Amino acid sequence: AQTVTQSQPEMSVQEAETVTLSCTYDTSESDYYLFWYKQPPSRQMILVIRQEAYKQQNATENRFSVNFQKAAKSFSLKISDSQLGDAAMYFCASSGTYKYIFGTGTRLKVLA
Amino acid sequence: SQTIHQWPATLVQPVGSPLSLECTVEGTSNPNLYWYRQAAGRGLQLLFYSVGIGQISSEVPQNLSASRPQDRQFILSSKKLLLSDSGFYLCAWSPGTSGGADEQFFGPGTRLTVL
Numbered sequence: 001a002q003t004v005t006q007s008q009p010e011m012s013v014q015e016a017e018t019v020t021l022s023c024t025y026d027t028s029e030s031d032y033y034l035f036w037y038k039q040p041p042s043r044q045m046i047l048v049i050r051q052e053a054y055k056q057q058n059a060t061e062n063r064f065s066v067n068f069q070k071a072a073k074s075f076s077l078k079i080s081d082s083q084l085g086d087a088a089m090y091f092c093a094s095s096g097t098y099k100y101i102f103g104t105g106t107r108l109k110v111l112a
Numbered sequence: 113s114q115t116i117h118q119w120p121a122t123l124v125q126p127v128g129s130p131l132s133l134e135c136t137v138e139g140t141s142n143p144n145l146y147w148y149r150q151a152a153g154r155g156l157q158l159l160f161y162s163v164g165i166g167q168i169s170s171e172v173p174q175n176l177s178a179s180r181p182q183d184r185q186f187i188l189s190s191k192k193l194l195l196s197d198s199g200f201y202l203c204a205w206s207p208g209t210s211g212g213a214d215e216q217f218f219g220p221g222t223r224l225t226v227l
Binding site for chain 1: 146148154157158161169211212213215218220221
């Protein structure tokens with residue numbers, strides 16, 4: 001069975017500062033993928049970043065990067081130079097064969 | 113380009129009434145299709161997914177059902193709604209050839225309130 005755990009219901013960060021959102025997962029799949037999605041107040045889900053579990057190199061997308069620790073089953077998201085537009089719910093997800101399992105989300109507040 | 117539509121956007125229904133939510137995808141063929149529910153303060157709960165016409169996998173046994181009558185159409189139904197069915201329902205698709213490797217693309221969602 002797949003599970004995804006986000007232990008931080010809410011986080012705050014000062015504008016221009018860096019914040020890290022935590023995620024742990026468990027899966028019986030040998031080949032899987034990990035994702036971070038953003039859900040702004042509009043509630044439209046948007047992909048932030050994707051990591052292939054077979055790749056050791058951490059994925060990066062502009063100000064967003066991950067710290068993927070496969071042995072620890074940890075997949076955290078780092079947001080650098082936080083902007084007001086980063087305020088949203090962030091969901092961590094893992095996928096195996098067709099199934100995508102999401103965590104409960106972390107609400108990120110960005111303080112001006 | 114691909115687009116995903118969901119309707120209605122908002123729905124208020126009495127307990128015990130039937131439900132039908134529709135999702136359609138344009139611009140792609142043989143997508144994998146998904147229904148999620150997002151309850152207040154909770155994450156996205158996978159309800160159903162489909163990898164082809166007539167193929168439905170159920171993740172949560174309850175009074176909801178799903179059907180895929182056409183390649184790019186996914187319908188979520190209930191014969192009798194419960195109060196606990198209230199929530200935000202999201203439809204999503206991913207490329208059919210990818211298994212779980214590709215990102216999912218989400219629709220705008222339906223807010224369902226059961227009174």
